[in-house]
Amino acid sequence: MLPVTFGKAGTPLTSGMHLKSPFTNVTSFSTRPVDLNLSGKDTIEVRSSEGGVLYVDVTVKWSATPARAVELYRLASSEDAIQSRLVYPDSREIVRNVFARHTSVEGYASGREAINGEIAQLIKDRLAPRGIAVTTVNLRNVKPSDKLQDQIDRKIQQEQSTERAVEASRTAKAEVERRRIEAEGIARANKILSNSLTDKVLTNQCIEAYKEAAQKNPVYAVPCGSGTGTPVIVDGTKK
Structure with missing residues (x-):
């Protein structure tokens, strides 16, 4: 709780009873974690390093640092303002920037865990100096656009076709080698038999x-x- 008199923030109040003047208002900043859910209408549209479009759902769990309540009040005069003016725009910006450094496949599948960790660390580093403690960042869902999904499907099909061709070539070479060894064995056997008869x-x-x-x-x-x-x-x- 932060006492505010004529727009000037005072010393944060601890729990218990306190006397205040009629001209003082008390602004509450919850120290319990607050969830910022970037999903639905707030889903973040990002682009990969290759230009592919993905749609990302993220949850950022944050709380106000009591010792930095005065600074927070100066930056944003309420808990809602902290989320809308600080946590929300900074989180969206960082998510976009991180995905832009990774390929579509990394963002969609192979690099999800690493990307989540990178985003979490950057958001924490950005908001901590402002008195906002970020406890958890959860990259909940990453969905490719329809166009990107078609590209991913075609790439997977091409990779599978290549793997089948490589396997067929490997099998053919093995069969040729088997026949060569068999022919050499028969030739040696005939030579031994010819010499002995x-x-x-x-x-x-x-x-x-x-x-x-x-x-x-x-x-x-x-x-x-x-x-x-x-x-x-x-x-x-x-x-």
Whole structure:
């Protein structure tokens, strides 16, 4: 409470009973936090560093510093005047200035927390010398304009298309590499097999194969080995 006599502010009054002259009026400044809600018709239109338009809702919680009541009275003669002449315009100006230093994506999503902290600190620093203590600044909502939302959606779609193309290219390269490794493995296996299949080995494999066939058939002659090899007589009646 601040006694005011003929427009001159006196010493702030503490709680309790006080005597005053008939010519003295008492102006009350609440020391409890007061909410300034910048939303609805007071929503702040801001522009990002890229020129994108966003709409921002902010709540600033402030209170008068008792020791600075006389200075506050000189700046604004009532609690309503403090909010309308000091807290309101300064908060809006700072919000606009901060968003103007950030991109649309940062303001809309990725940088919200950092921007909120930056705004809060600047408002506190601006109002503290005037006897106004800011306790909380809450960046409640950030909505892009319709035009900016379309730009954001297109950018997201482009990023998703790029990611799909990169993934498809990565998959194709992996498949080519897999086939190369598989072909090299087959080639090595064929080379090992080719080196190991001598005429003697092939002849033995041929004889074994016809022994199995002879189990179901009578004695017959088959050539094994090269074209000039000696025919082999296989008796299917003998084990």
